[in-house]
Amino acid sequence: MVWDVISRDGIEGVTVRKIADRAGVSVGGLRHYFDSQRGLFLFAAKAMADKVAARIAGHLRGDLPGRDRARLILEELLPLDADRRVDVDVWLACMMRSRFDESLAELHALGLPGERHVCRLAVAYFCGQPPPERNGDPLGDAHLDRQALRLHTFIDGLTLQAAMYPREFPVDDIRRLLDEELAALLPDEPPNQRPGASGR
Amino acid sequence: MVWDVISRDGIEGVTVRKIADRAGVSVGGLRHYFDSQRGLFLFAAKAMADKVAARIAGHLRGDLPGRDRARLILEELLPLDADRRVDVDVWLACMMRSRFDESLAELHALGLPGERHVCRLAVAYFCGQPPPERNGDPLGDAHLDRQALRLHTFIDGLTLQAAMYPREFPVDDIRRLLDEELAALLPDEPPNQRPGASGR
């Protein structure tokens, strides 16, 4: 689909003909479903976002220890396997393009708040706090909310670096970096006690 | 120049005609200096990298308190004014494209190590440690080097977020987030003490 093309050739390689070829139809056939390229693009991007959101929602059900659940949630944002690598490539490309392409404004508006909410969810589960209800709600504990935002920024950076330099960021390293960051940001002791002593 | 076009219309808006228009020459005139579009692109990208590197090198001279010097260095990587916003836009666009455009492999290869070295420099100055000499050298203190890599990832994330959502990241907030991260990552205690115990 569109995703593979973006992930393989970059977002500039997305042409109606290439997509039609890959989908096994003709350009006219494609146009029957999408009246314009922007429609196709928006559909693909939203479908991808929905897919990731569904995977995350799947981790909200069932009963796991909070920290495991938090890790599973956050790992959906990282390029830890072929699927998620494609997701990240598409996501970054769409975010980049949405800065200049007005037709992707909808995606742009949902991107940052969506990720932020996911990070808040993860932090809440990690610390055994009640998760925020609606999308923009901050965490009850102000300090914890700040840590959630720091985590968000860190994850965005890690995503970017790992996506751009996959050779320098093998999967195990990404997981380890995430774990270390979680341990440093949210030490499992009463918060006014010395938070050092993280694994060394 | 090329930079303005990238920053205004995105990297996909970079065409020889638009650049020639903006530069006040004709397409033929441009071609006299750059035999191909890739040459032009590479030149612009390297010139931008050199400009930023020169600004950072300027902060290495003179004598300032280590922490101020560290902040000045790191702030060169963040979109804190119009110039640096353009730099960041161009840099992100080039990094993105260099994943698929083989002619930018040189840039790609220098991107991550360069940023990493800058972060190591900043951390060294911030903590009064001897700065690394050559580009790939890690910090002497292994823990400090890990913190430098964490800082690097955080800064990449902050850069990305601030570049994509300038409205949600006013300059003062970016500065504050950087300061908070520095304070959290590198608490100002005697260096042989356990890291952590950041006052709260």
Place this chain on the structure above:
DNA sequence: TCTTATTTAGCACAGTTGTACTGTATAAGA
């Protein structure tokens, strides 16, 4: 002055892109 090299302009050309349009199967309903 004439000669020559450099710099710039303008145009042509082939290739690619998004999109509109026409025709043709296929399936369903009456």
Place this chain on the structure above:
DNA sequence: TCTTATACAGTACAACTGTGCTAAATAAGA
């Protein structure tokens, strides 16, 4: 059966792209 709506294929076209080529302007040297 005929009718009709849907799902495609194929093509045409205008716009735009990078690049090559030719010619003119300009500067410099002798």
